[in-house]
Amino acid sequence: MSEDTKDSNGAVLKDGDTVTLIxxxxxxxxxxxxxxxxxxxxxxxxxxxxxxxxxxxxxxxLVLRAEFLKKA
Structure with missing residues (x-):
């Protein structure tokens, strides 16, 4: 199983989510x-x-690093 993509706060991101740059x-x-x-x-x-x-x-x-994102 592949690793989950997580934002800067550790929230799991999914296709279609909205995120904010930190x-x-x-x-x-x-x-x-x-x-x-x-x-x-x-x-x-x-x-x-x-x-x-x-x-x-x-x-x-855009290709963005998940470490600079926060789930909205």
């Missing part, structure tokens, strides 16, 4: 920065339990 994060390949408190809706789990995919604003295909 830290400002620079987006590689752009000049954008996602601010703390940004909401990412409808996340998708990846093969790596430490990462999730999502979209925030007009930035699609």
């Amino acid at each position: 830290k400002d994060l620079k987006v590689k390949g752009t000049s954008s920065t996602l601010k703390r408190g940004t909401v990412v809706k409808s996340i998708r789990l990846t093969h790596d339990p430490a990462e999730v995919e999502g979209k925030a604003g007009n930035i699609k295909g």
